[in-house]
Amino acid sequence: MSVAAPCTATGTTATGKHRSRVRPGHTRREDTVSTDVTTAGPARSTAPAPPVGETRRQRRRHLLARADTKLSPYLYIAPFFVLFAIFGLYPLVYTAWVSLHDWELASDEHPWAGLENYSRLVTDPVFWNALWNTVGIFLLSTVPQLTLALFIASLLNRKLRGRAFFRLSVILPMATSVAAVSIVFSQLFSRDFGMVNWLLGGVGVGPIEWQASKWSSWSAVATMVNWRWTGYNALIYLAAMQAIPRDLYEAAAIDGAGAWKQFTKVTVPLLRPTIVFTVIISTIGGFQLFTEPLLFNSGSSNYQGGSLRQSQTVAMYVWENAFVKFDFGYASAVAWVLFLIILVAAAVNFVAVRRLGGRD
């Protein structure tokens, strides 16, 4: 369905456009044909009507041409929106619907609950704990990640030997599966035989049980996220940096700006739209964090993110309610609130980052 509809739409509008533009002097028959094909229902009913005056036909042709230029772009992008409606909008709306019910997976009846799930959420300490964890891990992962990416990008933007190799290798972590990353890092952060504790032991620290404290579990999870995504962001920054005209740097150099000044006064301000983009993408990803903390807390009831839920994120709490407690109504409410929080966080970040560089 979704494939067939745009195909016909594209074909017909193209024909219509071609005819009306290239051949102004036309036969009546051709006109009827193009009319018939271009527009659906209402046009077809007028098509077999007897020919009226030349002016009326012209006017109709004009209208069609206008409709063509105005409407066909929407038809071209329709496939995405059709797919989005099926796979994006429908689940979203359905989740909202479920969240207003007392929806147990196993039971056949789903009584209406109104906003009960939402009011329960407001007073649920476990939810607030999960939100706090999510924000904490988000800050620990996004801030160092984007800062580091910016510096890596500016290093890669210089004339280096084997530049292509370095540029490629920074995105290598992204190509590894998140499960593999989490398992390797869980071993690095293991209490008894982990490398991190072994290294810390060398300087007389530890051993640390990384899952046990908030700060340690947050740091460990953030490390996984940073390792995986820093290169990706660096590459995006690099692409944007290459669009900055060289002469700006030359002018800055003539004005006596050193490398640091050039970086802060030329590179960063001009990268602001890109930084906004990466911040928003990181916000969305960070607030939905699930796999890394889940695998980091291996073993029974890992969805709780530690003995006292030290690193349980909101996404994990959604999972716990939906697939461990089978309380789909409450899980949907949490999922919807998470969605709204992401929107707000993205908006706040957007404004904050736009103000970051001063004017413009």
Add this chain to the structure above:
Amino acid sequence: MIRAQRRPRSRRTVALGLGLTAVLVAVTGCGDDDDAPAGGGDGGQVTLTVNVFGNFGYEDLYKEFQASHPNVKIVERGTGSDLSNYTPALTRNLAAGSGAGDVVALEEGIMIQFKEQAQNFVDLGEYGGNDDRGNFLPWKFEGGQASDGKKLIGLGTDVGSMGMCYRRDLFQKAGLPVDREAVAALWPDWTAYVNVGNQFKAKNTGAKWFDAASNTYNTILVQTAGKSPGYTYFDRDNNLVVDSNPAIKQAYDQMLSMIGQGLSAGYKSFSDQWNAGFKQGTFATIACPAWMLGYIQGQAGEANKGKWDVTSAPGEGGNWGGSWLAVPRQSKHPKEAAELVRFLTSPKGQIAAFKKVNNLPSSPVALDDPATKAFKNPYFNDAPVGEIFGTGAKELQPVYFGPRNQAVRDAVENTLLAVQQGKLKPEEAWARAVRDAQQAAR
């Protein structure tokens, strides 16, 4: 000329071909719903999907069943998976009406939850399941009946009577006896177990006395609760009784005291670090339901063969684990599936599974069978596991579990883990355990 003539025809052929393909896709798409889930179709060929967690040791039995039923092919899924992933997936598949397979394993802790959804399962009584009653310990057979007692939704596989596994090399290092009978004599009860633990600790072997608070605590709990009142976190009316059941508080306090004496290695059970602990020998003993033997062997690996041994557990009785096999209503081949369930849970099937992975039979016939009694496990230094676990298995007093048992148990055991981690003060732990349990039961 010829070419010009051929063109429209070939185009038509293509169109026809496309049309046919579309029809075929449509037909097969619908056909899948009525036919076997995979590979079915030709001449009564039936594929049965068996969904399990852990290891049931059924490989040879499948071959035997397939040999006597040439039209049946058996596929096992989920081998080695753990319960915390298995249960949610099974629940989802049952609710969705597809994907659950033809035979599913139901563990005791989650059985009650599925018994309440009897409509999702085939009544095995319709396929002669009630004739097998005599094959099972009475409570095991009754455990497979739906809440109303009319429908038979599952037939028992194994029971989890308790033993205690220990590392011979670590015992030797600490100057303790290594011989099975002598070790069993060290710990007639849990107080004695703690005393030996302190002796062991004094020898500074680098290893802890036991693996994790959760496992030992749960063992003490099922033993205590088994004697009275016969249930743990939920009473038989499914009311949460975490703060009023004396068995829980008693086991909990006992465990807090053991943690306080530094006897626990402080792992979280089934975590990567716990798994590594088996291999590295970071703890000397672990409470061993029969099915744990297979797990230890898998985790400790061939390199540690003979280092582990098993003997009877402190205290008396106690059942931890054990499962049933059921046929989901959504199975397309309930007759064959029910037949397979009866075959796998027959005394013969249970003995074969016991020999393979030490899942202790729930059938008195199988328990009494000389093959079971004489069975020795080479990995555990030729321990006579049939005798160790089989003795007393027939007198086992099972405990009742409520529908939210797993969630409540996780909540309580997590507080013990937090105490081990030093994140929760022992004197505050019980209040927190009760609070979290109440939350989990909601």
